[in-house]
Amino acid sequence: MTDTPRDLDGGAAEERTLRLAKLDELRAQGIDPYPVRFDRDSLARELHAQYDDTIEAGAETDAVVRVAGRLLLIRRQGKLTFGTLRDGSGTVQLFVSQGVVGEDAFERFNTLDLGDWVGVEGRVMKTRKGELSIKVEQFALLAKALRPLPDKWHGLSDVDTRYRQRYVDLIANDDARRVFEIRFATVRAVRAFLEARGYIEVETPVLHPIPGGAAARPFETHHLALDVDLYLRIAPELYLKRLIVAGFERVFEIARVFRNEGLSTRHNTEFTMLELYEAYADYHDMMALTEEMVADAARHAIGTTSVEWDGHHLELAPPWQRRTLLDLVKEHAGVDVHPSQPVEQLRKVCDDLGVPYEPTWGPGKLILEIYEKTTEANIVGPTFVCDYPREVSPLARPHRDDPTLTERFELIVGGREIANAFSELNDPVDQLRRFEAQARLKQLGDVEAHGVDDDYVRALEYGLPPTGGMGMGMDRLVMLLAGVTSIREVILFPHLRPEVT
RNA sequence: GGGCCGCUAGCUCAACUGGCAGAGCAUCGGACUUUUAAUCCGCAGGUUCAGGGUUCGAGUCCCUGGCGGCCCA
Numbered sequence: 121m122t123d124t125p126r127d128l129d130g131g132a133a134e135e136r137t138l139r140l141a142k143l144d145e146l147r148a149q150g151i152d153p154y155p156v157r158f159d160r161d162s163l164a165r166e167l168h169a170q171y172d173d174t175i176e177a178g179a180e181t182d183a184v185v186r187v188a189g190r191l192l193l194i195r196r197q198g199k200l201t202f203g204t205l206r207d208g209s210g211t212v213q214l215f216v217s218q219g220v221v222g223e224d225a226f227e228r229f230n231t232l233d234l235g236d237w238v239g240v241e242g243r244v245m246k247t248r249k250g251e252l253s254i255k256v257e258q259f260a261l262l263a264k265a266l267r268p269l270p271d272k273w274h275g276l277s278d279v280d281t282r283y284r285q286r287y288v289d290l291i292a293n294d295d296a297r298r299v300f301e302i303r304f305a306t307v308r309a310v311r312a313f314l315e316a317r318g319y320i321e322v323e324t325p326v327l328h329p330i331p332g333g334a335a336a337r338p339f340e341t342h343h344l345a346l347d348v349d350l351y352l353r354i355a356p357e358l359y360l361k362r363l364i365v366a367g368f369e370r371v372f373e374i375a376r377v378f379r380n381e382g383l384s385t386r387h388n389t390e391f392t393m394l395e396l397y398e399a400y401a402d403y404h405d406m407m408a409l410t411e412e413m414v415a416d417a418a419r420h421a422i423g424t425t426s427v428e429w430d431g432h433h434l435e436l437a438p439p440w441q442r443r444t445l446l447d448l449v450k451e452h453a454g455v456d457v458h459p460s461q462p463v464e465q466l467r468k469v470c471d472d473l474g475v476p477y478e479p480t481w482g483p484g485k486l487i488l489e490i491y492e493k494t495t496e497a498n499i500v501g502p503t504f505v506c507d508y509p510r511e512v513s514p515l516a517r518p519h520r521d522d523p524t525l526t527e528r529f530e531l532i533v534g535g536r537e538i539a540n541a542f543s544e545l546n547d548p549v550d551q552l553r554r555f556e557a558q559a560r561l562k563q564l565g566d567v568e569a570h571g572v573d574d575d576y577v578r579a580l581e582y583g584l585p586p587t588g589g590m591g592m593g594m595d596r597l598v599m600l601l602a603g604v605t606s607i608r609e610v611i612l613f614p615h616l617r618p619e620v621t
Numbered sequence: 622g623g624g625c626c627g628c629u630a631g632c633u634c635a636a637c638u639g640g641c642a643g644a645g646c647a648u649c650g651g652a653c654u655u656u657u658a659a660u661c662c663g664c665a666g667g668u669u670c671a672g673g674g675u676u677c678g679a680g681u682c683c684c685u686g687g688c689g690g691c692c693c694a
Binding site: 133134135136138178193195196197198199200201202204213215217218219233234247248249251253267268269270271272273274275276277278279280281283292382385476606616617 | 622628631632633634645646647648649652653654655656657658659660665666687688689690691692694
C-alpha cells in the first residue's frame with residue numbers, strides 16, 4: 121500500500137484515494153507512474169501549423185510523431201476515445217482506437233484521469249469533422265495527477281484559491297495564462313528596446329546598509345557575521361547612479377524591490393521596478409525614451425498601442441501630453457499655487473479644498489498633496505506631469521528656469537502613476553543639503569523620509585555627468601497592457617496572509 | 622486602520638420572509654468506433670469558513686474570530 125502524502129486541505133479525499141490506489145495498481149503491473157523521461161519530437165502548435173491546411177478531413181498521413189502534455193479532456197465513446205492534450209505550445213486531439221492500440225492498452229488508456237501527464241506516439245490524421253488528431257499507437261503515463269482539475273468549463277474563479285494555488289489557476293484559466301504571457305513579452309520587449317539603444321543590464325545589491333532612492337518604509341534584516349542591520353532595497357537608484365559615476369554611460373536594472381507597506385490592488389509587498397540612467401540626457405530625453413519604450417512594448421506584447429483599461433480608452437502611441445504639475449492643479453482644482461508662496465497661504469488653499477495636512481509640511485509638500493488629492497486621479501493620459509516642487513524631490517536637479525521646482529516628471533496613465541524620472545541631481549553639495557533636510561523630516565517622525573547616504577555623496581564628489589534617469593513600475597505597465605486593475609493579477613505568486621490549516 | 626460584500630459537494634453556483642441542503646461539471650457504475658463543454662441511463666458525494674448566541678427549528682438572524690474581494694484613508 122502506498123503511503124499517503126500529507127493532505128493539506130482534505131479536499132477531494134475520495135477521488136485522491138482512488139487515484140492513489142491506481143498508483144499501486146500500476147506498480148503492481150510493473151508500470152512506473154512517474155517514469156524518468158519521454159522523448160518527444162513535436163509540439164502541438166507545430167503540428168497545427170504544418171497540417172491544418174495541408175490535409176483533408178478524414179485523411180491520415182504516414183507521419184509518426186511523439187507529443188507530450190497534460191490530458192485536459194477525455195471523451196470516451198465505446199471502443200474509441202478522444203482526448204485533448206495540452207503542451208506548452210497549445211492543444212492537440214488524441215484519437216485512441218481499440219482496434220489500433222489493442223484491447224489491453226485501450227483499457228489502460230481509459231484508466232487515465234483528467235490532469236495526468238502523458239506522452240503519445242502516433243500518426244497525424246484528421247477526423248471526419250476535420251479536427252487534427254494523433255492516431256495513437258503507443259502511449260505512456262508520464263506523471264499521475266492525484267487531485268482533480270477545476271470545472272472544465274467554468275475553470276477556477278475563487279480568487280483566494282487562484283492566488284494561493286496559482287499553478288491550478290494557470291492550468292484551468294486561459295485568461296490567467298494570457299496575462300502572464302503579456303507580462304513575459306513586456307519584459308522581453310523592454311530589455312530588447314534598451315539593449316538596442318546601447319544600455320547594459322546590471323545587477324546591484326538587494327541588501328542595503330542605508331535604504332534610499334525612494335520614499336518608503338523598508339524591511340529590516342540583520343547580518344549575523346558582520347553584526348550590522350541591513351534593509352531590503354526600496355529602489356536601486358543610488359547604486360545605478362554610482363555606475364554612471366564609474367563611467368558606464370547607459371545602464372538599467374529590472375529590480376525586485378520591497379516596501380513594508382499595506383497590500384492593495386495597487387501595491388504588492390515586493391514588486392518589479394525598471395530603472396534606467398543615461399549620461400548626457402535630461403528629463404526631456406527621458407520623456408521621449410519612455411513613450412517610445414512603452415509603445416514598443418505594447419506592440420510586442422499585445423500587438424497594438426490602443427488599450428481599454430478601467431473604463432478608459434488609452435492611446436499609447438507617441439507623442440504623449442506634457443503638462444506641468446502647477447498647470448494641471450490650476451485646471452483641476454482651480455487654484456494658482458507655487459512653492460514660492462508662504463506656507464500660511466498654501467494651508468488656506470488646503471483648507472478651502474478640504475485637503476488635510478501636517479504642520480511639518482513646507483510649501484512643496486502642501487502643493488504635492490493638493491495635486492494628489494484633487495488632480496492625479498483625474499488625469500487619463502498618458503500624460504507626463506512635469507516640474508515637481510524641490511522639497512519633495514530630493515534626488516532631482518533644480519529646474520533650469522525655476523529653482524523652487526525640479527526637472528522631474530511622473531507618467532500618469534488612467535489616474536495612476538506608472539513612472540517617475542528626473543534630470544538627476546549631480547551637485548554633491550546640494551545633494552548633501554537635501555539629504556540633511558530629509559533627515560530632519562525623519563527626526564520629526566516621517567518614516568518614509570530619506571536617510572543620509574554619505575557614500576553616495578562621496579560618489580557624486582567624484583563627478584556624476586549630466587544624467588537623465590527613469591523608474592517605471594513594471595507590474596503597473598503590465599496591468600495596463602493586460603487590461604487588469606489588480607496588481608495581483610500580474611504577479612505570479614502575490615503576497616497573501618498565511619494559509620490557515 | 623474604516624465601510625460594504627462574500628465564504629454552501631473536488632470545481633461553478635442555487636436554496637423566498639428562519640421550515641426536509643439542491644443542480645451542472647468532475648468522480649464512480651453502465652451504453653456507445655468520428656467526438657470536441659460529446660450524448661444517454663444510474664449511483665454516490667456536505668463540519669454550509671470556525672466558535673458562541675437567539676429560536677420548537679439557523680446555510681439564512683445576532684456576536685466574536687479567520688480568509689478573501691471592492692471602496693476609502
